[in-house]
Amino acid sequence: MDAFISYTVADRKWAEKLNQALIASGISTWLDRERAFPGATWRPAIEEAIQAADNIIVLIGPIQKPSLLERHEWQAVVEAIWANTEKRLIPLLLEDAKLPAFVRSTASAAEPIAAIRARNPRRDWNRAVSDLIQVLKGKVGLRDRGELISTIEEDRSEQRERLSYIRKVAHSFF
């Protein structure tokens, strides 16, 4: 399978549009259609599909409130990328969406992450999808066509802030 499409329910409309466009371009995809009915067999199905995919497209909207099932999917994505460096993660950002921590953690902090962005999806959705299709078909590199996002300063600052917080908590127990 060429691409697994990961999304949260708030972006379902865009995920379905993307899925249709990729299929029309001859790209095989996996997009679940039964999220409303998660069951005991659903999680292994997601994990198997992620394992089987050459590319994982993570569709990220400006509002990130993942459900438990979506968090589980993110966990399976990050585990798959860490285990197999050949597997490619392609963030597709909508509007001013930020890269979530699990996506940032698939790369070294010093390395900018390449992503495709539809800043105004009503206007530039087709351009973003066309770029994505070219990347998936190997006609152009993601780093050449995508937006390079460096988060190192923010990541370092967040890490320092959290470690400092843990130190304060520790001292409160003294």
Add this chain to the structure above:
Amino acid sequence: MKIAPEKSVFINCPYDAAFAPLFDAIVFATVCCGFVPRSALESGTVAEPRMERVTSALFASKYSIHDLSRSKGEGEEGWARFNMPLELGIAMARRYMTRKLKGRRHDWLLLVSNDHKYMRFVSDLAGFDPAMYDGTVETLVPRIVSWLVSRPDAIHTLTPKAVLEALPAFQARRHALGIEWVGEVPWSHVLVAAQENVPEF
């Protein structure tokens, strides 16, 4: 000091010597991910009943990690340890009590060993598939890190490999503290030792 629930992870696992290396790995991985580990040990030996301490720390945490790998028959009489399932039950109560609090609902990671027959042991957990590991820190740490980094309150996190590479320095410090405190290391010292050994990006 009131500890922010969204940065707090309650750890529910055995505290005995045999489990100590795994417990330390959970604590260290949690700190590496930028979260505050909470446990019944944090209040030391105060006179408050243990269940009060557990419930208080768990209810003050948005996240929790429960290791049920030892919840199976042990010894000649085949008794199981029920503390961990009991505390998982408290976490579940916390989740359902907070279901209307958007963004603050309790979330847990359930760990079992590869050979654990958890579905026979507690079939009501169907749909909350546990993460499995083989009883080593090498398989445990990736499950902890990948779970924490996929939570909404996560920050950019070290890879499991980087956490495992840094772990021996923490373990050495923890060992030295154990000698210094004759086994009863205050929780504050454990937290300080963990955060001091987290590598920077």
